[in-house]
Structures are given as structure tokens and as C-alpha cells.
Amino acid sequence: MSSSTVRKVGVVGWGAIGRVVGTALAEGRIAGAELVCIVDNRPLGEAAPARQVPFEEALELCDLIVEAAGQGVVREWGERILDSGTDLLVASTGALTDDELGGRLLAAGPGRVYFTGGAVGGLDLLQAARSMGPLDEVRLTTTKLPATLEQPWMDEELLTRMRNATGPVEIMSGTARDVPVKFPKSTNVAASVALAVGDLDTVRVQVVADPAADRTRHVVEASGPHGAYRFEVAHRPDPGNPATSQVVPHAVLRSLGALAGRTGQIL
Structure with missing residues (x-):
């Protein structure tokens, strides 16, 4: 694609992300990309900055789809998007911890699949370290408000413990293969770290509920034969959807800028 080509973008999901x-695209803030349509199963109202269309029509109109609606969209539509020749930018990276789905997406095409790091940094350094040899240990600790972590599978004892907590409470620990399945809207960071490391089972994840967590906190610790690394981020939750950090849509926009050919930035 030449630098003069404008990416025609469809956004799936008209929520916090x-x-x-979509608004940034409609206002022309991403050079080389324009918003042409929105896909959502809810009415958008007259204030929406682009046409609301069915998924099938979006594939005809766009050469790049931005998933901002959850892991289910990636599972249901990912292959069809790529098979149509449309590229896919995934925000809900937790879907890619499904080995079977990940394999099918990599085999699909001619469209290409990309993912954004979202609410965590340091992924480029982890990828560089991994290129020198496997990392021995990778740990992620995610701390959020209890209400943002409640899930249908939780029993009454766990829910009561979370709701009555006066301090940090560990909700679950496991690998980056296990945890995103249990918290599909809250632990995409685990999947992003695992994708950077290249091994779902190497990344150990601890999910903590803390009633005092006015910020969502992610701590990544990794070590290997060539060094040791530690990254910590603390984000303001999105007011409209506290399960999502405010920075996530801006990480998506940065990825869009790179895909649209913006120059002069660190990739």
C-alpha cells in the first residue's frame, strides 16, 4: 500500500473504546485513515459520526476493521474479516489465547491480523529479550476495583469476600492461557504480555480486587538469561466503563496511526 492510500476503517463496538x-477518526486526527462505518447491535442515534451498517456491509466498505467490542467478535468474525481481504486490529487480545482460534486467524487471509498492547507498556522490550532466548519467568499482577471483576461463574462465597473486602483480595491466579477466559473484559493485558513473550504458559497471572484501587494497576516482572525487567502502570479507569482503562482507546489510535503509515514515531 502506498503512503498516499487512505485506510478505510470500520469500528466494531460503540462503547468506551x-x-x-471513531470520534478521533471522524475528526481527521489520524493521518491516512478515515472512519467509514460503525458496527454495533445497539442504536447509535443521530450523533454518530458515520453510518451504522451490518457486519457484512462493513467488509465491503472497509480495508481495516477495528475490534472494540469484546472477545466474542474476534471469535465469531475474525476469520471472515481476514478471508474477505480486510485487515483486523484487535483490542480484545484475550481472544488470541485460544490456540485453536489463534491458529485459524494466522492461517486466514489475505487480510492481516494485528493487536494493540492496550493498557500495558514494555512489550517491545519483552519481544527483544525473547529473541535472545526464552524468558525463565514472567509474572503479571493486575489490581482492579472489586465490582469490575465480578463474573457469572463466581460462587456466593467469593462474591461476598470481594464485596466486603477492606483490603486487597486475590481473586484468581493461573497462566495467561487460563485467566483471560475467566475475565474476558478485564484481563486483556495478560494476553498482550503472553503474545509478546510467545508462550501463554510461561506467564503467571494474579488478579487482585482492591476496594481502594482508584487506578487500575498492572505490574509485569520478567527475567531470563540476559536480564531482568519490571514494568508498572497505574491507569485511571474509564468513567463510562471502569473495566477499561482510559488509555486503551488511545493505544488503539496509536496502532492505527502506524498501520496508516504515519512516520516519525517509535514503533
Whole structure:
């Protein structure tokens, strides 16, 4: 694609992430990319900055789809998007911890699949370290408000413990293969770290509920034969959707800028 080609973008999901991304595209803030349509199963109202269309029509109109609606969209539509020749930018990276789905997406095409790091940094350094040899240990600790972590599978004892907590409470620990399945809207960071490391089972994940967590906190610790690394981020939750950090849509926009050919930035 030449630098003069404008990416025609469709946004799937008009929530906390999609609305920020779509509005920025509609206002021309991403050079080389324009918003042509929105896909959502809810009425958008007259204020929406682009046409609301069915998924099938979006594939005809766009050469790049931004997923901002959850892991289910990647599972249901990912292959069809790529098979149509349309590229896919995934925000809900937790879907890619499904080995079977990940394999099918990599085999699909001619469209290409990309993912954004979202609410965590240091992924480029982890990828560089991994290129020198496997990392021995990778740990991620995610701390959020209890209400943002409640899930249908939780029993009454666990829910009561979370709701009555006066301090940090560990909710679950496991690998980056296990945890994103249990918290599909809250632990995409685990999947992003695992994708950077290249091994779902190497990344150990601890999910903590803390009633005092006015910020969502992610701590990544990794070590290997060539060094040791530690990254910590603390984000303001999105007011409209506290399960999502405010920075996530801006990480998506940065990825869009790179895909649209913006120059002069660190990749």
C-alpha cells in the first residue's frame, strides 16, 4: 500500500473504546485513515459520526476493521474479516489465547491480523529479550476495583469476600492461557504480555480486587538469561466503563496511526 492510500476503517463496538477511536477518526486526527462505518447491535442515534451498517456491509466498505467490542467478535468474525481481504486490529487480545482460534486467524487471509498492547507498556522490550532466548519467568499482577471483576461463574462465597473486602483480595491466579477466559473484559493485558513473550504458559497471572484501587494497576516482572525487567502502570479507569482503562482507546489510535503509515514515531 502506498503512503498516499487512505485506510478505510470500520469500528466494531460503540462503547468506551470504540467511541473515542471513531470520534478521533471522524475528526481527521489520524493521518491516512478515515472512519467509514460503525458496527454495533445497539442504536447509535443521530450523533454518530458515520453510518451504522451490518457486519457484512462493513467488509465491503472497509480495508481495516477495528475490534472494540469484546472477545466474542474476534471469535465469531475474525476469520471472515481476514478471508474477505480486510485487515483486523484487535483490542480484545484475550481472544488470541485460544490456540485453536489463534491458529485459524494466522492461517486466514489475505487480510492481516494485528493487536494493540492496550493498557500495558514494555512489550517491545519483552519481544527483544525473547529473541535472545526464552524468558525463565514472567509474572503479571493486575489490581482492579472489586465490582469490575465480578463474573457469572463466581460462587456466593467469593462474591461476598470481594464485596466486603477492606483490603486487597486475590481473586484468581493461573497462566495467561487460563485467566483471560475467566475475565474476558478485564484481563486483556495478560494476553498482550503472553503474545509478546510467545508462550501463554510461561506467564503467571494474579488478579487482585482492591476496594481502594482508584487506578487500575498492572505490574509485569520478567527475567531470563540476559536480564531482568519490571514494568508498572497505574491507569485511571474509564468513567463510562471502569473495566477499561482510559488509555486503551488511545493505544488503539496509536496502532492505527502506524498501520496508516504515519512516520516519525517509535514503533
